Amino acid sequence: MSSRAAWPRISIGRFFVFAFLAFAVCFYGIPLLWLFIAGTRSEGSLFSDPPFTIGTWDVFVRTWTNLTTYNNFQIGTWAINSLIYSVGGVALSLIASIPAGYVLALSEFPGRKLILVVTLIAMITPSTAVVLPIFLEMNLLGLNNTYAGLVLATGFFPFGVYLAYIYFSSALPKGVMDSARVDGCNRFQLFTRIALPLARPIVALVAFFSFLANWSNYFLAFVLLSDDKLYNLPVGLTALVSGSGALSNLPANDVPIKKPEVILAAVLVVLPVFLVFIVAQRFVRSGMLSGAEKG
Amino acid sequence: MATLSINGVRKSFGALEVLQSIDIELEDGGFLVLLGPSGCGKSTLLSIIAGLEPSSGGDVFIGARKVNDVHPKDRNIAMVFQSYALYPTMQVSRNIGFGLEMRKVERSERELAVHKAAELLQVEHLLDRKPGQLSGGQRQRVAMGRAIVRNPDLFLFDEPLSNLDAKLRVEMRTEIKRLHDRLGTTVVYVTHDQVEAMTLGSRVAVMKGGVIQQLADPQTIYDEPANLFVAGFIGSPAMNFLNGTLVELDGTLALRHGEIGEAVLALPELRQDAKAFVGLKVIAGIRPETFHAGTGPCALSGVVDVIEPTGPDTLVIFNVEGQLLTARLGPRERPKPGDAMNLVVDTSAVNLFDPETGNRI
Numbered sequence: 001m002s003s004r005a006a007w008p009r010i011s012i013g014r015f016f017v018f019a020f021l022a023f024a025v026c027f028y029g030i031p032l033l034w035l036f037i038a039g040t041r042s043e044g045s046l047f048s049d050p051p052f053t054i055g056t057w058d059v060f061v062r063t064w065t066n067l068t069t070y071n072n073f074q075i076g077t078w079a080i081n082s083l084i085y086s087v088g089g090v091a092l093s094l095i096a097s098i099p100a101g102y103v104l105a106l107s108e109f110p111g112r113k114l115i116l117v118v119t120l121i122a123m124i125t126p127s128t129a130v131v132l133p134i135f136l137e138m139n140l141l142g143l144n145n146t147y148a149g150l151v152l153a154t155g156f157f158p159f160g161v162y163l164a165y166i167y168f169s170s171a172l173p174k175g176v177m178d179s180a181r182v183d184g185c186n187r188f189q190l191f192t193r194i195a196l197p198l199a200r201p202i203v204a205l206v207a208f209f210s211f212l213a214n215w216s217n218y219f220l221a222f223v224l225l226s227d228d229k230l231y232n233l234p235v236g237l238t239a240l241v242s243g244s245g246a247l248s249n250l251p252a253n254d255v256p257i258k259k260p261e262v263i264l265a266a267v268l269v270v271l272p273v274f275l276v277f278i279v280a281q282r283f284v285r286s287g288m289l290s291g292a293e294k295g
Numbered sequence: 296m297a298t299l300s301i302n303g304v305r306k307s308f309g310a311l312e313v314l315q316s317i318d319i320e321l322e323d324g325g326f327l328v329l330l331g332p333s334g335c336g337k338s339t340l341l342s343i344i345a346g347l348e349p350s351s352g353g354d355v356f357i358g359a360r361k362v363n364d365v366h367p368k369d370r371n372i373a374m375v376f377q378s379y380a381l382y383p384t385m386q387v388s389r390n391i392g393f394g395l396e397m398r399k400v401e402r403s404e405r406e407l408a409v410h411k412a413a414e415l416l417q418v419e420h421l422l423d424r425k426p427g428q429l430s431g432g433q434r435q436r437v438a439m440g441r442a443i444v445r446n447p448d449l450f451l452f453d454e455p456l457s458n459l460d461a462k463l464r465v466e467m468r469t470e471i472k473r474l475h476d477r478l479g480t481t482v483v484y485v486t487h488d489q490v491e492a493m494t495l496g497s498r499v500a501v502m503k504g505g506v507i508q509q510l511a512d513p514q515t516i517y518d519e520p521a522n523l524f525v526a527g528f529i530g531s532p533a534m535n536f537l538n539g540t541l542v543e544l545d546g547t548l549a550l551r552h553g554e555i556g557e558a559v560l561a562l563p564e565l566r567q568d569a570k571a572f573v574g575l576k577v578i579a580g581i582r583p584e585t586f587h588a589g590t591g592p593c594a595l596s597g598v599v600d601v602i603e604p605t606g607p608d609t610l611v612i613f614n615v616e617g618q619l620l621t622a623r624l625g626p627r628e629r630p631k632p633g634d635a636m637n638l639v640v641d642t643s644a645v646n647l648f649d650p651e652t653g654n655r656i
Contacts, residue, residue: 176380180382
């Protein structure tokens, strides 16, 4: 057999589809790849060497040291703050949105449709539009510039309510719920014993999206937080860039934060999102309903 | 164990009436089969008995207790669903014992009951598995185990065998029959399969359009169907319907049929009160197995259209004066399409129906 025979024959249409997909992968993937590589390079190398040159271990260690020693490891404080805001926001949004979605999907009560419409409106309203009222509300409650203030504000997650509503209204097997009623479950037990264990994929999905929104939350945090000790990573990263002048072409200064340090800080912001996605997608794909009904 | 009384139960969804004044009495330990085509309301009626669906009127009694407003968990019923409805996140043992768990039965007592039910249904070796790791038949057994473990007053089965393959369906049907014989619990069983209805039920309610067409023991339903719908629904191949006019010839009732009305089928064993219909159009219902080869006044003459050998017998579809009838003959009977054929009818098994009302005369 000649090696030529091993090549699959593809149509022109298919070729263009693959070509477009390859272009999209490169267009969106290359900046991300560059971000992870650039943190290992020196500032000089960033300008003089080819884009995908991998730096040295020594340069990486020096960059890391510069970043972590700056302002007494301030970026570490911001990372911990981000974690607090995100975990708190995720917990609050799950506690509110999963039961809300369940009730909206399975119960009939006056005002149900109105709540669904309001949820949809809240979902499509840009978060920046509600920043000012939230700021005023938190100010009134004395929660501006506190952990609780930002967590409370981000716990409102209408997208999670809508996701849970869609899941419970379409994927929950009616027979299983009926069977549980005959077996003796009351309304609360139906949710906690039957629906919630089955809803692990949607809980993971809502948690993931909520985490993503909270971890990368910039504008609301920027407005509500004025104490730099309470900053989260996105606000802190901006403060780092503007405070050090790392990205502006200013003359050399004594601040050790240059472009490689800023890139490494950006990697720190992005990395947890990757890790959370890897954990969450296992649950999302797990097909928890396997074997529940005929199939 | 308990009796079941359904008095004037109705159900409507807006203007759509899916159940119209249903009345059923089932004796203690009886086996009632609700039989009918899709959309006839049989599953809705079962849901009302279970308390999963509220009725729009009427009463349901389990034993002496009126259960209209009683929660499903307090009706002391157990239900097996068409879809099995096992809890996918729980192991088989917990699936079976979940009803007892919810009733706060002691753990040791619960485990004993689960093992007893599992032993009865031969699923002991599956207790540690999750439903996703079971075959269809195993899931069905677990679903039944979940029902019997609680020793309920009433078993409700909602088309429990319809997702199984033909061989397994026959096995599980026998299993259900054996289980009922052993436990003696009152059963309400929903199916669209007439064989299941005939083999399992002590009483069969044939339903159509939310109305019970006939409620009787299986043999009565087969031999004396109340109307054309029941006659056509029960039996495979279905009952033949021969249109004609009832006449009296020399003191004997007969059916004049055919396109020009010259063919006559003598019906000497017909009930004498059918004489009231002499001169009127009627439909004669003839079961395929009541034919046999031969000639005489009780015979029909026709031309063979198609033959369908099934192994144990041969189905002959033949044309009698423009009407196609099916005869079930012995396996050795192999006429050829186009052959002329005379078939004698066992007239004691013939039913007459009023073509206007569809009711049996």
